[in-house]
Amino acid sequence: MIPETLKKSLQARVASAITAREAAVDVMKELQAHYGWLTDEAVQEAAALLGLSPLQVEELATFYEMIYRRPVGKKVIHVCDSISCWCADCDKIIQYLKDKLGVGLGGTTADGMFTLLPCCCMGMCGDSPAMSVGGVPYGRLTPELVDEILEAERHKV
Amino acid sequence: MPKLIIDDIPVEVAPGTSVLEAARSVGITIPHFCYHPALAIAAACRLCAVKLLDGPVKGIQMSCALPAQDGMVVSTTDPEALKMRALVIEWLMLNHPHDCPVCDEGGECLLQDFTIAGGHSRRRYQGKKRTFQNQYLGEGIHHEMNRCIECYRCVRFYQDYAGGTDFGVMGSAGRVYFGRFQEGALESPFSGNLVDICPTGVFTDKTGRFRARYWDYQFAPSICQHCSVGCNTSPQNFQRETIKIVGRRNDQVNGWFICDRARFDKGYLNDPQRPREPRLDGATCGYDVAVDAAAKSIAEFVRNNGADKLALVGSTRLSLEGMIVLAQVAEAAGGAKVCYFDDAGLQQGSLAAAKLLHEENAAYVKDIEQAQWIALHALDLMEEGPMLALAVRKAFLAGAQIFLVAGDTLPACKALPFKYTSVETLDQVPFEGGGKGVIICGAGSKDPELLAEMASSGAKLVMLQPGPNGFAAALLTQQHAAGPLAELVAARQVQAVVCFEADVPQTLLSDLEVLANADWRRGAVEAKAPIFLPTTTWAESDGTAINYEGRAQRFERSRVAGLPLKGLDPKYYGSATEAVTLHPPRVHRKDVPGGAERDAWQVMAQLIERLGGEPVEPLTGKWRALKSLDPEGEGVRILEMGLGE
Amino acid sequence: MDLPLFRHNRPNRVVTFDEYREEGGFEGLKKAFSGMSPNDVQQAVLDSGLRGRGGAGFATGRKWSFVPRDLPGPRWLICNCDEMEPGTYKDRVLLEHNPYSLIEGMTLACYALGVRHAFIFIRKGYEKAAANLARGMEEAKKAGLLGEHILGSEHSIELDLHLSAGRYICGEETALINALEGKRPNPRSKPPFPAIKGLWQGPTVVNNVETLANVPAIVANGAAWFKGLALNPEGAGSKLFCVSGSVKNRACVELPIGTTLGDIIDGACGGMRDGKKFKACIPGGASTQFLKPEHWNLPMDYDTVAKAGSRLGSGGVIVFDEGHCLVEATLNLINFFARESCGWCTPCREGLPYVKEILTRIENGRGEEDDITILREHVKYLNYTFCALAPGAMAPLDGLLRDFEDEVRDHIVKKKCPLK
Known part of the structure; x- marks a missing residue:
């Protein structure tokens, strides 16, 4: 169940859209922000808000890279593996992240803090290799910098 | 009219025709998966590649999405086009399982056909095949996602064509998945069409899986007998059992599709409990013995009580042939009464509708699809004529306004695949002089004055009949001034009945003597009749049905009558002199076990002969024109032939 | 200016x-x-x-x-x-x-x-x-x-x-x-x-x-x-070039249309990183063909780059040095496109993973002579897709087979990546 205030604001968002569907991505993102991931319950709530069936929401949810339909950690690490980051040896950084977090790609750390996901070009090519942690972009990564970032992110609310 | 050349054949087609359809018009089948005549163009599978050698467009093109234009020179056999098509098949086979022998679609699989046709036989790809989890989709359809070739036909049918919202496409790239949000029975009453529309074995008919191969089936063109729409079907039979029923194209009636009732509701055909033996006073007897007894009983009753105290009772389940001959039996019995309806209200409405409709005002399906407004009058469309809901949906999608008049409390309104406005009376439907409007109602139990009011609106009319052959029953009721049985009984005008596929209610039966009963199903009448004559169903007989718009359609015998071989009682295996074993028959029998059923009209004809009448032929006189009706054609509207007058 | x-x-x-x-x-x-x-x-x-x-x-x-x-x-x-x-x-x-x-x-x-x-x-x-x-x-x-x-x-x-x-x-x-x-x-x-x-x-x-x-x-x-504003007579305006890869100074710069490739790399980006040698670059984002050292003085405009067999594209210049294996680079690009396919049409949805499988084998020393033929078939026939995603994906592969076929063959013959 979502709080009444969130529900109201989402209803307002849907009402202001040209068609209800136009607000679908916004609604999914807001519900994901609330639950941490887009739970089955959230899909059903989104459907009710948008006047769609849960399946119709699922059709959209499963298309987008940044909508999570499975549980994720408190913060999701998206590490770029596209060409510019490849040039900057992102493979090493990805391996370092895997080793450090003790998870494979797609895995969530035992403490539920981080989920590690590869992602497509983040538009940080000038600062490759790059990743984002909980939506915050970081570039020019080195193992040392990764250590610092994870430590800081772990304690940042 | 664009003129083009396809494989050296000059072709002229209507503007807007695709190259694929133009080729088809001269007998060239360009391989395709995503293309389906009933669905919007997707151009997704890329199999229908052809090469344009000259004209306004050049090079490799997808023929399904390319409108034919003047001066095009098309090659379907150019090496480049062949290579493209071979690659598409190779791409699809990267992940499709190589296990046709254990797939229920094997033998009727478009992918199988085009894989062979495309010459793909060697696997070059060294990667693994991707796999999916299947979903439970209900008791009708089995789901096997690994076989999917992502042509998107299913979702385009289910959502776009049929208006379902609980099945669709999820994921992207190679993870595209066609299914439901969560496991569960598909909600659309048209879900069964996924079986027909899937070009491979993702959706198969769970009610008949692994019973037989396509080439084992006995087929014949048939007409669904569940409601008065008269959808065209093709029952697939094997060893005296109707295994599956699939839709058969008729653009004037059902297009390509059928509803789930037409497809899945078939258990009664194969029911081992069906009464299959003629009986006399509770004991099995020979068919002729039973007919003789029936004739004798009729003659005796007439002698003792007068012919006018006897009624020959049919129903809307009878074929047109049965209905015609039923009246002749009454005549042969010395002027007995004839009834096609029990209920006075149903008869009145049915008759009024048949009288009101004429060639100009009786809506064609196209009229529904192209209407600007449609009024559904106190009608449970999903019950009385589900396939018309899809025609209404087409109009709705094209912008028509739909009104539901006095129908809010009807149960199936929630399931209607279109949005509508509820109003209380027909007067509240805003239309001017009819326009391109259609009124759809159920004719049975309707006040004839109300029906007449609808007819005077200038709108096209759909008046659904009570029962599959109600229109024919109305015509014959009119012709023979037949009365409803309930009224005749109440007025004590009838003391005894002979029933042919008639479901006389228990309340009437208590005041009646049943001399004989002919039917293919059990019921109260059968229990009361001393003489029982088993008849064939529509699946086992030839006949004619007239649908709600007065369209006569021929159905053909799709299999012989008799008990299905599967589950056959071992008593049929042996002969009188041999012991019963559990092995299939070693002894050749002349008779099909349980195969004594006869077509109702033929039983009637035999009765007429026994009663001293002339041998009869049902489709004579004014019905002669229907004798040559093509079972694979579109049927004929008898209103046009003047037969309805 | x-x-x-x-x-x-x-x-x-x-x-x-x-x-x-x-x-x-x-x-x-x-x-x-x-x-x-x-x-x-x-x-x-x-x-x-x-x-x-x-x-x-x-x-x-x-x-x-x-x-x-x-x-x-x-x-x-x-x-x-x-x-x-x-x-x-x-x-x-x-x-x-x-x-x-x-x-x-x-x-x-x-x-x-x-x-x-x-x-x-x-x-x-x-x-x-x-x-x-x-x-x-x-x-x-x-x-x-x-x-x-x-x-x-x-x-x-x-x-x-x-x-x-x-x-x-x-x-x-x-x-x-x-x-x-x-x-x-x-x-x-x-x-x-x-x-x-x-x-x-x-x-x-x-x-x-x-x-x-x-x-x-x-x-x-x-x-x-x-x-x-453009340096070449046919050109017009300026262009944002965003450079990544083996240059000293990876930056997004605005330069007149018609600026040469060499001037972008040597001028705005301070030359190659760590004294490496320029091997090739992708001039306009992932869906463009490689440019080679011979294009160093090529004025960067739509038609000039097209004439050189590539596309100006988005202006995303990715620079490779002689230490980069272009088979692996192309594999990386194909992997991106395969992942980002929407799944609508067959060639893109199935063909890109096919290409990916082949390039993966070649890069890992398990390539076969036939593979080059199959790759070329894809370069040609992945042009007949529903949208431009797969044709875009084929651009670098086309470039690889056109300009660096020897490098691909080297992988197959030596049964390993020659740069590893």
């Missing part, structure tokens, strides 16, 4: 509304609203020779001219800021430094096209750019430069942000329209083209951020001025 896009940029922050105005910002808008007809604005853009900066390079003025002006119902303008082409980050850099050129450019485009409501479609991850735009739009509204009755005229123009959730295919204009409508972002079939039937079935123009951001300067300074 005073190039139009980056001239307002501050080193480490976004330019303020006042700074932008002081430096001549919104002069184009004022000029247009005080005496130019919508047609004049469109003509200026047409005359300027501005070409689509998103990658395809189609003449912007011509694209606008396809929009029928006599149809009833609304027309739409969408700014495509779904910048997800690997190696491309120019729109982000532009918007993180200056959202106003885009806002002014969109307002001008709306004026020219008779659009009342326009959208900016922004990819996931560009929240900073989105925030700048949101603030900039508020400021412009307050100043009467956007919203109701712009500059006191009868023209009202509304701008809306649409924040996406991350998919490369949304950058394809018809997929973008579906995404904006809240449908699955599969591309639509063309025809009908968006200019006739696009967003909610209305006539729609979709332009890239950089394209629209050029419009104010064109209107303010005239088409001739813009044309004159």
Whole structure:
């Protein structure tokens, strides 16, 4: 169940859209922000808000890279593996992240803090290799910098 | 009219025709998966590649999405086009399982056909095949996602064509998945069409899986007998059992599709409990013995009580042939009464509708699809004529306004695949002089004055009949001034009945003597009749049905009558002199076990002969024109032939 | 020279509304609203020779001219800021430094096209750019430069942000329209083209951020001025080049159209990194062919790069040195495209993973002679897809087989990557 205030604001968002569907991505993102991931319950709530069936929401949810339909950690690490980051040896950084977090790609750390996901070009090519942690972009990564970032992110609310 | 050349054949087609359809018009089948005549163009599978050698467009093109234009020179056999098509098949086979022998679609699989046709036989790809989890989709359809070739036909049918919202496409790239949000029975009453529309074995008919191969089936063109729409079907039979029923194209009636009732509701055909033996006073007897007894009983009753105290009772389940001959039996019995309806209200409405409709005002399906407004009058469309809901949906999608008049409390309104406005009376439907409007109602139990009011609106009319052959029953009721049985009984005008596929209610039966009963199903009448004559169903007989718009359609015998071989009682295996074993028959029998059923009209004809009448032929006189009706054609509207007058 | 896009940029922050105005910002808008007809604005853009900066390079003025002006119902303008082409980050850099050129450019485009409501479609991850735009739009509204009755005229123009959730295919204009409508972002079939039937079935123009951001300067300074910015006679304007890979100074720079490849790398980027040797580069984002050392002095313009067998594309220059294995680089690119396929049409959905499997084997020393044949078949036949994603994916593979076939063969013969 979502709080009444969130529900109201989402209803307002849907009402202001040209068609209800136009607000679908916004609604999914807001519900994901609330639950941490887009739970089955959230899909059903989104459907009710948008006047769609849960399946119709699922059709959209499963298309987008940044909508999570499975549980994720408190913060999701998206590490770029596209060409510019490849040039900057992102493979090493990805391996370092895997080793450090003790998870494979797609895995969530035992403490539920981080989920590690590869992602497509983040538009940080000038600062490759790059990743984002909980939506915050970081570039020019080195193992040392990764250590610092994870430590800081772990304690940042 | 664009003129083009396809494989050296000059072709002229209507503007807007695709190259694929133009080729088809001269007998060239360009391989395709995503293309389906009933669905919007997707151009997704890329199999229908052809090469344009000259004209306004050049090079490799997808023929399904390319409108034919003047001066095009098309090659379907150019090496480049062949290579493209071979690659598409190779791409699809990267992940499709190589296990046709254990797939229920094997033998009727478009992918199988085009894989062979495309010459793909060697696997070059060294990667693994991707796999999916299947979903439970209900008791009708089995789901096997690994076989999917992502042509998107299913979702385009289910959502776009049929208006379902609980099945669709999820994921992207190679993870595209066609299914439901969560496991569960598909909600659309048209879900069964996924079986027909899937070009491979993702959706198969769970009610008949692994019973037989396509080439084992006995087929014949048939007409669904569940409601008065008269959808065209093709029952697939094997060893005296109707295994599956699939839709058969008729653009004037059902297009390509059928509803789930037409497809899945078939258990009664194969029911081992069906009464299959003629009986006399509770004991099995020979068919002729039973007919003789029936004739004798009729003659005796007439002698003792007068012919006018006897009624020959049919129903809307009878074929047109049965209905015609039923009246002749009454005549042969010395002027007995004839009834096609029990209920006075149903008869009145049915008759009024048949009288009101004429060639100009009786809506064609196209009229529904192209209407600007449609009024559904106190009608449970999903019950009385589900396939018309899809025609209404087409109009709705094209912008028509739909009104539901006095129908809010009807149960199936929630399931209607279109949005509508509820109003209380027909007067509240805003239309001017009819326009391109259609009124759809159920004719049975309707006040004839109300029906007449609808007819005077200038709108096209759909008046659904009570029962599959109600229109024919109305015509014959009119012709023979037949009365409803309930009224005749109440007025004590009838003391005894002979029933042919008639479901006389228990309340009437208590005041009646049943001399004989002919039917293919059990019921109260059968229990009361001393003489029982088993008849064939529509699946086992030839006949004619007239649908709600007065369209006569021929159905053909799709299999012989008799008990299905599967589950056959071992008593049929042996002969009188041999012991019963559990092995299939070693002894050749002349008779099909349980195969004594006869077509109702033929039983009637035999009765007429026994009663001293002339041998009869049902489709004579004014019905002669229907004798040559093509079972694979579109049927004929008898209103046009003047037969309805 | 005073190039139009980056001239307002501050080193480490976004330019303020006042700074932008002081430096001549919104002069184009004022000029247009005080005496130019919508047609004049469109003509200026047409005359300027501005070409689509998103990658395809189609003449912007011509694209606008396809929009029928006599149809009833609304027309739409969408700014495509779904910048997800690997190696491309120019729109982000532009918007993180200056959202106003885009806002002014969109307002001008709306004026020219008779659009009342326009959208900016922004990819996931560009929240900073989105925030700048949101603030900039508020400021412009307050100043009467956007919203109701712009500059006191009868023209009202509304701008809306649409924040996406991350998919490369949304950058394809018809997929973008579906995404904006809240449908699955599969591309639509063309025809009908968006200019006739696009967003909610209305006539729609979709332009890239950089394209629209050029419009104010064109209107303010005239088409001739813009044309004159280019170094080559056929060219027009400037281009944002965003360089990554083996250069000393990876940067997004604005340079005149016609600047040579060598000048971009040696001049703006300070040369190759660590004294490495230039082996090849991808000049315009992931879906373009390789350029080689012989192209060092190639003027970077749409037609010149096309003549050299590649595309100027988005201006995302990815530089490889002699230590880079181009089989692996191509594999990386194909992996991206395979992952980002929408799954609609067969060749893209199935063909790209096929190519990926083959390149993976070759890179890992398990390649076979037949593989090159199969790859070439894909290069040719993946052109017949529903949209341009797979043909784009084939561009680097085509380049690899054309220019570096020896390197591929070396992998197969030596049964290993020769660079490892």
